């Protein structure tokens with residue numbers, strides 16, 4: 001039959017059959033070919049290569065979630081007695097991994113405020129095995145100057161990793177600043193439609209072998225159906241990001257000028273403390289922003305409940321705009337004192353800008369602010 005599928009079918013298979021024992025032995029020994037889907041699967045391979053190409057690395061490694069990607073990449077690179085230097089502002093799950101789980105196995109972790117470059121540098125100078133960064137951060141969109149930190153960590157022989165989820169590979173290319181391992185929650189921009197939970201790691205040869213082996217054992221491999229949907233999402237990634245960058249900038253400017261907003265956090269605004277770094281380091285300022293409503297917790301809740309086009313939900317990076325109040329979910333565990341330290345006020349709202357008509361989004365925010 002002539003004609004091939006234009007789109008690779010979903011390889012929903014757990015195992016692979018062979019014509020002869022010699023063929024099976026050959027695949028086991030050479031590592032070339034498929035044996036079992038926890039190890040490798042053609043649908044997963046396709047999206048791994050697509051993201052690796054976007055990030056400029058030779059290899060991608062697909063995971064069942066962003067947290068599976070983060071924990072596996074870390075576990076592949078540390079042993080008891082090792083030290084990880086990272087930032088206070090990292091994603092909640094990563095924070096718990098670093099603070100709660102890794103120390104139980106003798107891995108030391110030091111977390112410093114990402115804007116305190118002097119202390120961060122001093123900690124790197126003391127010696128480390130992994131430097132783990134995240135930029136822009138959640139929810140205040142702080143931007144970390146990657147190059148000098150990566151260079152200092154490399155001088156100490158460390159591996160440099162970054163969570164590039166908020167930026168996406170379109171807006172930020174960490175390999176250009178010396179990063180060895182780039183991690184994504186593919187649940188967010190890569191998938192882009194709020195319909196999969198998935199993760200991705202991108203890196204070159206030596207790191208690939210370690211992380212791939214660890215994934216094979218820990219078992220957090222990406223599912224073929226999630227891989228298929230991630231691949232479908234990636235086909236429109238650049239278009240979506242372009243629209244989200246544009247809309248977020250417009251919305252940030254609108255909010256910054258609104259009398260019922262006391263502060264707007266967006267790295268594309270000149271008032272943002274990291275604007276000069278963001279301009280240098282990022283190709284676009286992204287689709288994430290946050291703002292403080294002039295009002296107390298209850299009034300902010302009222303604002304949230306009045307939004308119509310924008311959905312009240314956690315998560316981010318998809319076609320639909322989502323808003324949440326960090327202290328009701330992602331930052332609920334913080335004590336009032338730590339909340340203040342982290343700059344997460346009870347009237348702070350985080351917005352993930354989708355691909356809807358931007359005027360509709362602004363109208364929605366405007367009508368909800370009238371309710372405050």
Ligand SMILES: *Cc1c(COP(=O)(O)O)cnc(C)c1O
Pocket residue numbers: 065066067068091093134138163165166185186187188197198199
């Ligand atoms: C969501 C998220 C994660 C975790 O990803 P999951 O797919 O939910 O496991 C990690 N880092 C960042 C920055 C995220 O936004």
